[in-house]
Amino acid sequence: MNRTLVLLDKDARPMVYCIYCVSMRSQEQQNQGQGDLILFPLPAPLFNKGVSMKMEDLLALSSGMDEKKTDYITPLEDVWFSYEAALVVNNSTFGDAAIALAPTDWALRQICEKLGPPPVKYMHRCPSELRADNLNYWLREMPQDEYWFVRAYGSNCRAVLSRRYVPIANTTVLSHAQKLLTDVGHWLIDPYVSPDTLHVKLGMAQQAGGAYAVGAYVGNGEIGNRSFRILPFVQKTSCSNSIIYAEGGFVQRHVSVTSAFIYGALKEKLGRVFGLAANVLERMVMAEAEEIPEIAKVVDTICRQYNLSQAVKDNILLGTEGEKTRMGLVNGISFAAHASDLPMEAQIDLETLAGAQLIGRSSVSQDRVHR
Numbered sequence: 001m002n003r004t005l006v007l008l009d010k011d012a013r014p015m016v017y018c019i020y021c022v023s024m025r026s027q028e029q030q031n032q033g034q035g036d037l038i039l040f041p042l043p044a045p046l047f048n049k050g051v052s053m054k055m056e057d058l059l060a061l062s063s064g065m066d067e068k069k070t071d072y073i074t075p076l077e078d079v080w081f082s083y084e085a086a087l088v089v090n091n092s093t094f095g096d097a098a099i100a101l102a103p104t105d106w107a108l109r110q111i112c113e114k115l116g117p118p119p120v121k122y123m124h125r126c127p128s129e130l131r132a133d134n135l136n137y138w139l140r141e142m143p144q145d146e147y148w149f150v151r152a153y154g155s156n157c158r159a160v161l162s163r164r165y166v167p168i169a170n171t172t173v174l175s176h177a178q179k180l181l182t183d184v185g186h187w188l189i190d191p192y193v194s195p196d197t198l199h200v201k202l203g204m205a206q207q208a209g210g211a212y213a214v215g216a217y218v219g220n221g222e223i224g225n226r227s228f229r230i231l232p233f234v235q236k237t238s239c240s241n242s243i244i245y246a247e248g249g250f251v252q253r254h255v256s257v258t259s260a261f262i263y264g265a266l267k268e269k270l271g272r273v274f275g276l277a278a279n280v281l282e283r284m285v286m287a288e289a290e291e292i293p294e295i296a297k298v299v300d301t302i303c304r305q306y307n308l309s310q311a312v313k314d315n316i317l318l319g320t321e322g323e324k325t326r327m328g329l330v331n332g333i334s335f336a337a338h339a340s341d342l343p344m345e346a347q348i349d350l351e352t353l354a355g356a357q358l359i360g361r362s363s364v365s366q367d368r369v370h371r
Helices: 027-031 055-066 105-115 120-125 128-140 170-180 259-289 295-305 310-319 326-339 344-358
Strands: 002-008 014-022 036-041 069-075 079-081 087-089 099-103 147-153 156-161 187-193 197-207 212-221 228-236 242-244 250-252
Touching (some): 079 128, 105 120, 170 197, 170 259, 197 228, 197 259, 310 326
Antiparallel strands (some): 212 228
């Protein structure tokens, strides 16, 4: 009997195991769950690549991560940087001692953007004491009655946002989706959840004789990196090539939004984008007939525009399989998303870029959100 098990390590990161039960001597013992239980760790990429998971599994993972998350809304007069360049929040208002949080690269970038002059690349090169001196100087140049919304994960500062930012928790999105999909046939395709980001592709039907799975992509970010999104989604069933189609989808920035609004949006938009996903197949047929004679030049332009690496460029060209058509270009970009050993964020961006190219649009920046 083989099963997969997902546990959280001490840092609330997902660890995936294969469960194999042996030494079942009788049907009675098997029914009683007796036998030797062996856990085989699976390689980490399998968590994002094909491990069979249900919505409740993903929800449990996200809930476990939530236990290490804390938020602080604090005036700048109660914030400073230690000699280790940690962001220190004076938490005495709540009866607690000051707390030091080590900024992630993402949070440091946000801090530099808010303070203005200090460039983030320079800050990365500075020793911690010099970095702290720079940040503290420019911090004191800011209006001290301004507030920062600081988001932490464990001992790390994962985001520094404005008070206008309204958090939409990944766990909230998953909980609402689970309720709405209880009686709806669906399956998860390469689901991904981290403390900061959520990417869920919902397969809801197969079309074109089973050649394609169509459904909806649901995404979210908690650190000012992603909007809440419900978008049409199409995947070839013969491989991992998939397209996220932003045209006609739903995007909500993290401002002026409530949990009830998210539930209503999911309830209304999931069915709508599923219908749009079926229409994407018609566009794919049209794209197969649209020739792009100098496709290598088009790929080069796209890679320069989005600062894509040579490895990604090579994989895009490989993924076209010699087809000098718009669909060849779309297939190439979609192929590169999964053939270039990219982090999940970059994979999603490429899949969305593939969807944009399906209708001849180059922009994929509408997902960048208010910080």
